[in-house]
Amino acid sequence: MEFDIVELSRLQFAMTAMYHFLFVPLTLGLAVLVAIMETVYVMTDRPIWRQMTKFWGMLFGINFAIGVATGITMEFQFGMNWSYFSHYVGDIFGAPLALEGLMAFFLEATFVGLFFFGWDKLSKVGHLIVTWLVAIGSNFSALWILIANGWMQNPVGAEFNPDTMRMEMTSFFEVMFNEVAQAKFVHTVSAGYVTASVFVLGVSAWYLLKGRHVELARRSITVAASFGLASALSVVVLGDESGYSATHSQRMKLAAIEGMWESEPAPASFTLIGLPDQEARETKYAVHIPYLMGLIGTRSLTREIAGIDELIAESETRIRSGIIAYDALMTIREERDATSPDVRSTFEAHSGDLGYAFLLKRYVDDPRDATEAQIVQASNDTLPTVWPLFWAFRIMVGLGFSFIAIMAYFFWRSSFRGQDYPHWALWGAVLIIPTPWIAAELGWFVAEYGRQPWTVDGVLPTALSVSHLSVTDLLLTLAGFMIFYTVLFVVEMGLMLKYIRKGPFEDVEETEAWTARHEHRLRTHDGKGPFAETPAE
Amino acid sequence: MILHEFISYDVLRVIWWALLGVLLIGFALTDGFDMGVGALLPFVAKTDIERRVVINTVGPVWEGNQVWFILGGGAIFAAWPPLYAVSFSGFYLAMFVILAALIVRPVAFKYRSKRESARWRTAWDWALFAGGAVPALLFGVAVGNVLQGVPFELTPDLFARYEGAFYAKFFGLLNPFAILAGVVSLAMLVTHGAAWLSFKAEGVVATRARSVGAVSGLVTIVGYVLAGIWLAFGIEGYAFASDVAANGPSNPLYTEVLRTDSWLSAYAARPWIALAPVLGLLGMVMTVLGMRAGREGKTLLWSKLGIFGAISSVGLTMFPFILPSSIDPRSSLTVWDSSSSHQTLFVMLVATVIFMPMILVYTAWVYKVLWGKVTEADVTESSSAY
Structure with a gap:
């Protein structure tokens, strides 16, 4: 079997990133849910809410540990495996990663220790603030990471510098407020909230089925269903926002997801289902919904969305233009300050297409020597394989809509049916626990696989982004990660299940004391409300 | 944006060189004692409760401390x-080992x-030992290799290539x-961990930590002096052979570099x-005396x-070199030719000036809340203790 450094590097990155993202969404969502629970505790003073905070907080902690640990791999893998990528775009891409550490991760990691160890050392409000800081920190973390990733999808605010052979930042503002990044951030964070809501809902449903910890489980379901419903709506709406921004920034990805081979007259129809055939360049047995794609993609009835064939033809033009840029670049590199202004202006006119010339480096050392056939081949390469994208996207969207329905159902039962849930619904809630993870992983697959053959869309091809490593290097680390991550996963799941089975620590005395105080207050009608201390009797 | 013109490029580069030092030192000072404590765990604590006390002295803070490392990388x-691109891929397998330990x-x-x-607990105790000792050793090994130069060269596209097969690259690091540099680094962080335990633990654990710390402190001193002598007489240094534009573009190939007799000529110049x-x-020395x-x-x-x-002595000795190349000195990375663009350095500096003081303040506050010794009672009575 032949191994290829690029493919092995991709495999390792995909594996470690997707593994990392098994833990991230739960961290994002559970942090907020726990903070909400603790807020209710501080406001009402009811001990059950503190027990809920501690119980879900404990599960948060088990998950958080691996999330942090596997995140370290992500931070260092760019340098280890994607050395040329790191050189070529580090000037832009590194900044959000460093800002993530400065602004977000420090906050989250410094206070998470106090969240667990500070219960007896801080006032109630003090501890609540700590919990919210952890939640805010983890969400800010996601913001910066998605600004970095958003830039790979839509590289704005940067230009190529021939002296340093890399992209350099021209506007930090544009990088930060990149529309793709902002839409991705809210979409991803909401997906994390849905994941945590489904998790809390499922675990609580299991307690109700077993008749254990009923008080805690009912309240948890109420919180999870209301928060989950709002988040599920936001995931779908902001997924749509991503679709809208993809229309002008990531047109090939959009066309591939749609299996849209030819440009259609506006407004384009949406292919609900079908079988994309890469060879024949058509989608067989397609079921169309008229107008829908045009509406999602352009929010108009008149603007056209480009199809795959048109985009490949466009790539070919850009490759030819990129070769001109490459030729000028070589002259500039040779003559440096002595370069004639003509060459400089030629370069500037074509430098936006330089990345397209690099696509040829898979076939020929110097893109200027490329044959016609190689140019055609490289332009065809700009289309990723369609069917995995087509299907992954549809499963993700289907799951997204079903989360709205599930959360709405539990919200309705919780609010209007006296928190009474039928058996089948509770079992359903337990069984669907894995589904948000599936949706999230498919979402990342669509985003990253859909951007191929690029690491940075239109700027740097994946095949050029790797480090100078040997196959042995990669096989060793790949095997290492596989063994190591599998062991961690088994250990993590074992502990999660153990602590879920064990259930929350219920301080019966404390709950009873609180209930007695509460009833006393209701009897005496002293009007001081739940915050008042009961006078010692 | 033209705001960045307020601070000139060369000044920003020196500031960021210093900040790199601040981050590495911040990492060694905070996460350093976590690693030292991990490495000491099996030796200063014998019973389960002793081990839990040791672990809980760093329990609430190691997470925040580790961010110094992550921020350093970022x-x-x-x-x-x-530097990020060349060093992390060049030390590929060593980085993997460090990652595994840190995970x-x-x-x-x-x-x-x-x-x-x-059995479960003993297994994790040894994991904590390895998680502390291995990175502490390898960070020193990395510094030792940087001082000697790393076998890489840059192509005209600035793609970094390395000499040697993977095993040569990995075992070549262990010269x-x-x-020796690794031993100094390990001994230094073990001593730091011992000092932390002496401060945060009490009784037999603290006593044992002090006696180990006194020995490892001596090893640090002897090793550091030996390494200094070796560096002075046995290792070649690097110097620019052509004029350098401190404000120039970040392209190492624009300058010529040659080998010199010793790094220590820097001490004559400055x-x-x-x-x-x-x-x-x-x-x-004062640490060892204090331990005793x-x-x-x-x-x-x-x-x-x-x-x-x-x-700081390593950084200052090498300045302006950051990562010299042993096989193609011209490719060496220096302060003047391997930074980000003027604009990026400026934006990042603004962010650092805003957030670093906040980080220091809230970190100090957390340490204040957690002030005081960790006792056996603290560990047994708290439901959240490790």
């Missing part, structure tokens, strides 16, 4: 992209005391001078930098001074 990426450590902290089984090794040695006399807080402070001096 800052190298943002401010010195060529196992958070999990070990969190999971160790979550099951009663003695005698680098191993005698004041001798302050760094002197302060380092003072800190190390049983002083707690002050010993920890002296240990910090020792680490500060030792790390």
